[in-house]
Amino acid sequence: MVPAPGGRVAEPVYRPILTSRRGELEALGHLDSAHAPLVVPVLDVSPADTGLPQVLRRLPAGLVPAVDVCALPDGPGGELARWGVPVQPVIGLTCGDGRLTAHGAACRAYARGAVVRLRPGRDRTGPDATTAAVERVWRRTGLVPEQCDLLVDAGDVCCPADLRVAEPRVRRVVDWARRHAWRTVTVAAGGMPPSLSRLPTDEPVRVDRWDWLFWRRLADLGVRYGDYGVSPAPPGGVEPGDRLPTVRYTTEDGWWIYRWSRRGGRGDERFADLCRTLVAAPHWPPAGAGFSWGDHELLRRARRGTGAGSPANWTAWSTSHHLAHVLAALTGPTDRRRGPPAPAEDRTGFTRPHRGGEHRRGR
Numbered sequence: 001m002v003p004a005p006g007g008r009v010a011e012p013v014y015r016p017i018l019t020s021r022r023g024e025l026e027a028l029g030h031l032d033s034a035h036a037p038l039v040v041p042v043l044d045v046s047p048a049d050t051g052l053p054q055v056l057r058r059l060p061a062g063l064v065p066a067v068d069v070c071a072l073p074d075g076p077g078g079e080l081a082r083w084g085v086p087v088q089p090v091i092g093l094t095c096g097d098g099r100l101t102a103h104g105a106a107c108r109a110y111a112r113g114a115v116v117r118l119r120p121g122r123d124r125t126g127p128d129a130t131t132a133a134v135e136r137v138w139r140r141t142g143l144v145p146e147q148c149d150l151l152v153d154a155g156d157v158c159c160p161a162d163l164r165v166a167e168p169r170v171r172r173v174v175d176w177a178r179r180h181a182w183r184t185v186t187v188a189a190g191g192m193p194p195s196l197s198r199l200p201t202d203e204p205v206r207v208d209r210w211d212w213l214f215w216r217r218l219a220d221l222g223v224r225y226g227d228y229g230v231s232p233a234p235p236g237g238v239e240p241g242d243r244l245p246t247v248r249y250t251t252e253d254g255w256w257i258y259r260w261s262r263r264g265g266r267g268d269e270r271f272a273d274l275c276r277t278l279v280a281a282p283h284w285p286p287a288g289a290g291f292s293w294g295d296h297e298l299l300r301r302a303r304r305g306t307g308a309g310s311p312a313n314w315t316a317w318s319t320s321h322h323l324a325h326v327l328a329a330l331t332g333p334t335d336r337r338r339g340p341p342a343p344a345e346d347r348t349g350f351t352r353p354h355r356g357g358e359h360r361r362g363r
Contacts, residue, residue, distance in 0.1 A: 012040040013330045015066075015115075015151060015186045015226035016323065017233070020049040023315030024229060029059055030293035030320055035327055037062035042090060042115065042151065042188075042226070044234075045069045053083040066090050066115040066149075074098055080106035090115045090151070093123050093133040097140055104141035113147040113183060120169045121155050127176045134180070150182045151226065156233045157189035158210045167217060174221050188226025189214050190233020192248065192255065201244065201261040204281065206254045213253060225330060230255070230318045245271045246314055247298065250322040251283045252329075271308030275301040294320025 018024040020043045028041055036059075043065050045052060056065060068090035072078040079102045080089050089103035091114050107114050116137060118130070125133065138144060152173050154166045170187055177185050191211030199205045211227045230248040247258040260274040278284060279302045289296040294317035300306055309317075 011038075012184075013038050013224060014323075014326055015040050015042055015149075015188060015224065016229045016326075017042045017044065017153070017188055017190075017226060018229050018319070019043070019231065020045050020052050020055075021312065021315075023312040024231075024319050025055055025059075026312070026316040027294065027319035027323060028063065028065075031060050031063060031323065033060060033062060035324070036060040038327055038331070039063060039323065040066055040088070040115075040149075042066045042068060042117075044071070046071050047073075053085050056083070056085045056087065064088065064110075064112060068092075068117065070095065070099075078102065081109040086110045086112060088112045088115050088149075090117050091137055091141070091148075092117055092119075093125075093130070093137070095137070100137060100140035104143065107141060107143060107147070113149065114141065114143060115149045115151050117151045117153055118173060119153045119155060120166075120173050127172075127179075130176060131179065145181045146183055148182060149184045149186065150177055152177075152185065152187045152223070153226075153233075154187060154189040154214070156194070157214045158191045158193050158208075158232070163210060163214055163217070166214065170218065171221070174218075174223060184224055186224040186226045187215060187218055187221075188228070190228035190231070192228065192230060192232045194232040196246070196257060196259065199257055199259060201259045204249075204256045204258050204277065206256055209250070209253050209255060225326070227326070230315070230322050243311060245274055245308060246311075247274065247278060248318040248322075249278060249283065250318075250325045256281070256283055268304075268308045272301055272304050275299070278302070292320045292324035294318065294324075 016039065018028070018041050028039075031039065041063075043052075045067060059065070064086050066088035067080060069078040069080065070090070070092050074096065076082055078099065080087050081102065087106065087110060089106045091100065091103055093116075095103070103114060116134060123130070138148075152170055154170050157163055157166045166189065174185060174187070189211040191209045191214070193207060215225050230250065245260045249256045249258065258274050258278060260270050262270050262273060275298050279288070279299055285291040285295065287295075289299040297313075297317045301308065
């Protein structure tokens with residue numbers, strides 16, 4: 001761990017829920033040594049994510065991910081103690097006894113504790129039933145509450161209607177959580193719309209970061225922050241048939257979406273034009289290429305220093321900037337973390353800044 005100001009040990013402040021695909025993992029791999037201990041990524045693993053243990057060994061020192069293998073069948077592949085790399089198991093309330101026993105073994109092997117992932121939208125149980133479920137988790141894994149981080153995963157929160165449903169639900173869960181001595185409590189949500197295909201192309205379009213606005217509304221609860229990076233919740237990939245060069249660029253309480261389809265010239269030139277537009281925008285950070293590895297790569301493309309890359313690269317560069325931006329916001333002054341008031345509930349999620357007009361997300 002890196003020292004914090006005053007000689008304290010830096011503690012994690014941010015839990016992004018990411019896929020275990022190349023783009024997100026590459027962004028994590030470029031975190032610097034000062035920022036790596038502040039992030040505990042929660043990696044959702046699918047049966048297609050082969051070779052993940054080898055990739056995790058190349059992550060920066062101090063970055064210990066939490067790994068959710070609930071989508072994997074029971075067996076050696078889902079037994080994290082066999083991976084040979086420090087991780088935290090992510091435990092769901094419906095995990096079977098065998099998997100809970102295996103997760104307990106991983107906790108003992110790596111001495112990192114576990115993340116208990118509670119999904120209020122899916123785990124539809126009352127407080128007493130939830131208490132019984134987590135007590136079963138502790139009994140089968142051999143853990144105690146003080147060894148567990150609670151992750152309250154609110155799922156998709158990317159419009160005012162989602163926020164109105166999610167806020168009271170999450171508040172009830174956090175109120176229940178106070179019955180137990182959790183090591184930490186984090187609330188995570190996904191604010192990126194599941195589809196960008198209806199957005200206009202060849203101009204930047206602003207999308208509200210409802211996940212960030214949602215967390216700010218919960219500031220009185222004192223919970224930590226998590227999100228789904230620059231992906232929707234549950235994590236998605238490139239939309240079928242929509243492989244346009246795309247950058248999702250994080251700012252204070254929104255994303256600027258760049259989707260470029262200009263005809264003529266090669267794909268490399270189209271992406272260079274996208275990047276030139278981005279680096280000339282007011283939301284390009286004063287630090288420029290020094291803000292993150294992703295910003296460095298985007299500036300290189302603006303100068304035609306190399307090719308356009310692939311959808312995995314665009315995700316990696318967008319995620320790298322997003323991680324740096326969130327960490328700067330979470331570790332900055334308190335008034336900056338609080339930010340301006342959340343927008344009125346009749347505000348649309350999409351704003352076209354150049355020609356006027358609005359785009360409402362279809363539900």
